[in-house]
Amino acid sequence: MKTTVRLIAASTMLALLSGCAGDGMNKTATYGGLGALAGAVAGAAISHDNRGKGALIGAALAGTAAAGYGYYADKQEAELRRQLEGSGVGIQRQGDAIKLIMPGNVTFKSSSSDIASNFYNPLNQVAASLKQYDQSAITIIGHTDSTGSRQRNMDLSQLRAQSVSNYLIAQGVAGTRVSTAGAGPDQPIASNSTEAGRQDNRRVEINLQPMNRG
Structure with a gap:
């Protein structure tokens, strides 16, 4: 369990740092990283039999959902700026x-x-x-x-x-x-x-x- 949490925390931090790199405008990575961390906690709490597996599933689902809206908003903003x-x-x-x-x-x-x-x-x-x-x-x-x-x-x-x-x-x-x-x-x-x-x-x-x- 500890190893899995460390892995998720490290992955989340990497996503956050990636989102802040360069011009700081990559909000998708930031939303995805935060969503993954929240999902990991929820997944570990739900899956009592295998907390490590539950954490990974929760991270994947929540990270995808959060990054999905970030991607949507990024695309809309970019198109509006262009138009x-x-x-x-x-x-x-x-x-x-x-x-x-x-x-x-x-x-x-x-x-x-x-x-x-x-x-x-x-x-x-x-x-x-x-x-x-x-x-x-x-x-x-x-x-x-x-x-x-x-x-x-x-x-x-x-x-x-x-x-x-x-x-x-x-x-x-x-x-x-x-x-x-x-x-x-x-x-x-x-x-x-x-x-x-x-x-x-x-x-x-x-x-x-x-x-x-x-």
Whole structure:
């Protein structure tokens, strides 16, 4: 048993180190290593007759499952970065989640919730990816700067989020996957005391998360 646990621990550490090597972007190895370690513990606990064998089986099953989602998310992120290069859309990876940040000055006309015609193509690319990678829940959140009344900004942010949602659904994205919210000026990412900061705060974010993780 001790030998088996040492072997799994060493293998897990190697996977983690491999995932962190180079540019640090190989999340699949990291998820797989952590999943294997957790599976090994569970497998050893379940298989009382042969804890070593149980640990190895648990490691294999859990490691494969965890690496499977990491691989899925890695592929989706890479495709989105390729498709949206030069579009003005920012992409952030936060653990299991992928966030698309769409600047308001690119996506909408001033004080309007009508999508700018030059932004249809990037949204088409997003829609195509969301249809291909259909295991993610989609939350669309509108944000504004602090200029004007709070209620006006809350309403505008909700309308913009809904406009993006309506467009994606019209392109074939399942509406059951999509939810919207308007945050108004309440979640700034820059100072509202400068024009550059206010421009950064005027945005729509599309948050992608695995359906089974809330």
